[in-house]
Amino acid sequence: MTKERDTKEQLLFTSSKLFQKQGYHATGLSQIIKESGCPKGSLYYHFPNGKEQLAVEAIERATKMAQEEMSKVLVQENDALKAIDKLLEVNESFELDMEYDGVPVSLLALETSHMNENLRLACLEACVVLLDEIANKLIESGWPKQAADEAAQFIFFVVEGSLILAVTSLSKEPMKLARRQIMEYLNMKLKGLD
């Protein structure tokens, strides 16, 4: 019904995809207009603060989506480590061209955090949410809070870092290696907890 919701949602969907794939500066409003099918007038009606506001809300939307996706996977396995391995397996299945509506804020974070505080904060919130999702799963499994937080950050580091090499080498091998190494590390940590 309410067309405005569709328009705004379509705008956010398209923006979210393009910003994640191409970055903030490489993505023009004209491209968003064209690919979303929405007119320019609507863009500035729904996002009167222009590109920045659009990007912030696109990041927020992507964060929510990613959180739900992660949560869905994490509840499937009771054991935290198995659940995380499952998460990494799903992560591997993403295509390298990043034609999906998903996780990585790396590019946007690196691009914008030194030049736009609002965008930086949106990216930070995204990181925090995803880190918490993992940390909480570990805490539920009995990990102490600090160990869980650090492990979550570790996973974030390796996943995002491997993505860089994967994209650069056009290969998924780095992501596979990353998965093995993460599980190796977590199992080591788990042993040390008792």
Add this chain to the structure above:
Amino acid sequence: MTKERDTKEQLLFTSSKLFQKQGYHATGLSQIIKESGCPKGSLYYHFPNGKEQLAVEAIERATKMAQEEMSKVLVQENDALKAIDKLLEVNESFELDMEYDGVPVSLLALETSHMNENLRLACLEACVVLLDEIANKLIESGWPKQAADEAAQFIFFVVEGSLILAVTSLSKEPMKLARRQIMEYLNMKLKGLD
């Protein structure tokens, strides 16, 4: 003497810094002109293929610089793990505003690898060179080639990943944590080698 060398070098120095800090798309030729003090005519004389060529050569220059810097640190310690720890310590000392002439190709890699093959290859070469620098140090210490390669990639993952969170949170804590975790992992691997 030969002014031309100074001009080209100045252009590459400035470009290298700006591209690494701001990324490819956010860095305009006009900014490079202004900050380098070189006129546009000189830019297109030394880099007839324009922005792309300038970026490629800037990455190559930065790669060489980073390799030399790494090599300098790595030879100071005989033990590979101690040397790597030293490297991570130096890495921590970098300022977050990235006002240095250094390592990270992450931003450029994420930005360009899906849209420009020449830039992607330059970034890939940068990664390979830095990975090799570390892997070779491990091999010299007796690590098997594959284990050394994988360990080098691991270090790359964690370092680059932690940089993302560091920049986003405006804190060096992620880098410190990353260092601890890397050393922890490497020591574990070392034990498993015998």
Add this chain to the structure above:
DNA sequence: ATTATTATGTAGACCGGTTGTTATAATTTA
């Protein structure tokens, strides 16, 4: 040796195209 010629860089105005943004008119919806 002196002049002419070519090469090498420097310097910056200028181009068409695109950027993000704004203003206003037309249209739809309630």
Add this chain to the structure above:
DNA sequence: TAAATTATAACAACCGGTCTACATAATAAT
């Protein structure tokens, strides 16, 4: 009818790239 939304047109600012003019230096010709 009134409000909400869409649709254009136009905006200044900037983009990367091209162009010509100019200075200097090396080389060739006489």
